[in-house]
Amino acid sequence: MRLRITSLIILGSTLLFSACREAKIESYRVAKEVAPATDPAADMANTAVPTADGHDLTWAAPDSWEVKASSSMRRGSYTINGSDGAIADMSITAFPGDVGGDLANVNRWRGQIQLPQIDAATLAQTSTQIAGQDLMLTMVEMANPNMPDPQGILAALVNFEGSTWFFKLQGPDKLVGAEKNNFIALLKTVKGHNH
Amino acid sequence: MNEIWKAFVDFFTSLKLTITLLALSIILIFWATLAQVQLGIWGVQEQFFHTFFVLNKIPGTDIPVPVFPGGYFIGGLLLINLVAAHIHRLKFTWAKTGIQLTHLGLILLLVGEMLTSVWQDEYQMRLDEGQTKNYSESYRENELAIIDTTDANFDDVVAIPDTRLVPGKEIQHPKLPFRVVIRDFYPNAALQMLDQVPSTPASIATQDIGARIKTIPLPLTYKPNERNLAAAYIELIGPQGSLGTWLVSTQLIKTQTLEVGDRTYSLGLRFSRHYKPYSIQLLDFTHDVYAGTDIPKNFSSRINLTTPDGVEDREILIYMNHPLRHDGLTFYQAGFDNNDRTSILQVVRNPSWMLPYISCTLMGIGLLVQFLISLFRFSKRRRVQA
Numbered sequence: 001m002r003l004r005i006t007s008l009i010i011l012g013s014t015l016l017f018s019a020c021r022e023a024k025i026e027s028y029r030v031a032k033e034v035a036p037a038t039d040p041a042a043d044m045a046n047t048a049v050p051t052a053d054g055h056d057l058t059w060a061a062p063d064s065w066e067v068k069a070s071s072s073m074r075r076g077s078y079t080i081n082g083s084d085g086a087i088a089d090m091s092i093t094a095f096p097g098d099v100g101g102d103l104a105n106v107n108r109w110r111g112q113i114q115l116p117q118i119d120a121a122t123l124a125q126t127s128t129q130i131a132g133q134d135l136m137l138t139m140v141e142m143a144n145p146n147m148p149d150p151q152g153i154l155a156a157l158v159n160f161e162g163s164t165w166f167f168k169l170q171g172p173d174k175l176v177g178a179e180k181n182n183f184i185a186l187l188k189t190v191k192g193h194n195h
Numbered sequence: 196m197n198e199i200w201k202a203f204v205d206f207f208t209s210l211k212l213t214i215t216l217l218a219l220s221i222i223l224i225f226w227a228t229l230a231q232v233q234l235g236i237w238g239v240q241e242q243f244f245h246t247f248f249v250l251n252k253i254p255g256t257d258i259p260v261p262v263f264p265g266g267y268f269i270g271g272l273l274l275i276n277l278v279a280a281h282i283h284r285l286k287f288t289w290a291k292t293g294i295q296l297t298h299l300g301l302i303l304l305l306v307g308e309m310l311t312s313v314w315q316d317e318y319q320m321r322l323d324e325g326q327t328k329n330y331s332e333s334y335r336e337n338e339l340a341i342i343d344t345t346d347a348n349f350d351d352v353v354a355i356p357d358t359r360l361v362p363g364k365e366i367q368h369p370k371l372p373f374r375v376v377i378r379d380f381y382p383n384a385a386l387q388m389l390d391q392v393p394s395t396p397a398s399i400a401t402q403d404i405g406a407r408i409k410t411i412p413l414p415l416t417y418k419p420n421e422r423n424l425a426a427a428y429i430e431l432i433g434p435q436g437s438l439g440t441w442l443v444s445t446q447l448i449k450t451q452t453l454e455v456g457d458r459t460y461s462l463g464l465r466f467s468r469h470y471k472p473y474s475i476q477l478l479d480f481t482h483d484v485y486a487g488t489d490i491p492k493n494f495s496s497r498i499n500l501t502t503p504d505g506v507e508d509r510e511i512l513i514y515m516n517h518p519l520r521h522d523g524l525t526f527y528q529a530g531f532d533n534n535d536r537t538s539i540l541q542v543v544r545n546p547s548w549m550l551p552y553i554s555c556t557l558m559g560i561g562l563l564v565q566f567l568i569s570l571f572r573f574s575k576r577r578r579v580q581a
Binding site (some may be wrong): 008023024025026027028029030031032033055096097099 | 344347348349350351352353354355356358359366368370385387413470505
């Protein structure tokens, strides 16, 4: 009897204290803020996306490639200037997960230069494995000479610590072809474990 | 009635209760120490200590059930036990002064910790050199800010805490001419442009950049150097129907606006802000290293503190172990960023910060006094025997 009464009283009082209260909506007036100067093209903040604790890939780019400022979407960005004024763009990006898988991404790039889709068997036959410093990258090459301004893409994919990294060089077909050796040289310097 | 009262008193003053609670607290602390590996310090404080019960979900469901008493339960009951036993058995004698002081110190320590857990608030203030701010931001809480920016001189803000952003719920506020319907909410998410991700269905957002973004939910991170970046899809419904669906996220810094009638609103999810009646401008941040090394010697922020009425307008140097104490808040030099061009101040409100010092002093004095009393009586007895 004694134990029951005391335990009931304790339980009752603790339940009273545990009752949840909904957070309040605040409304107030503030002076107009001077907005910090933002690059209008930067729609996303340069906030560190998860993988910010040193688990990144590193690479060494050819000296002839001009470094462009990277955004939060691009881990690395380069411009390649061709002899006749042609310009190619090299982007290095990383996304969490497998982002649809290799075949889906390759077909997406093929679609960007108006090439027909391929199947997994064709991809297996036409892709090359390139050895980086401590990981293997899958490289693909594609070009569409039938476009008014023939375009080519050299791309590589690798999975690293739960993210998928893309290395993509896109531009006029001739320039991309000329830079193939430089592209492969960069892939060979890709290193995963830096701690 | 007397019997009930006696039962009450016997229970709360019993030594068995003290021993049981101490044993439970050992188990709780051990369990929390192991859990800290996964949860981090904040997760453990919230789930084990700043709660009455440790809750676990029933496997396969989302229903939380209490599985073990939490910090508030054990600490609270220990406090009641200590105070009740003191009152019930209090016989003031000089011989027991030391023990009374020690127990008083212990009571004060428990009370202080309870007050700190209830009252303490921690925020941060990121300032670029030259920037002035009159608000600090929460580390872990976000708010949906819907701001009426029509007037040229001021903004009317409606700030909805992220705990209210429950998918399916509707929020109405007298200052807003529309209902806010939460279509989805992710406590941590990564954003990608839709055209970079193959075979993705269209975004549920219909307005602004949200329509071109795919949101990928991520598990919550408890690591101290990572932040959870929340995102939400909100639909605004006015009297004439839906005005559209927007994606808001702490990662989107570009303002998203909409016009309703003759008023302009901006939408955004941001870290919860706490505005102050004064402004702080970062004049200069310096980061000294020991000569010839990379080892940091000193971080300091030279700031200017001003109030709108002009009463305060002074320069202050904040550096390690020399925080600024102002208006019940303490500003510590916490970190820096952006190649030494941004200073990060930690802003803490802890009204009960003195209590642990007072209680430790009391306990120390109490033990010393009790020891001296015993020593004196012992040596007196020895002298009498001799």
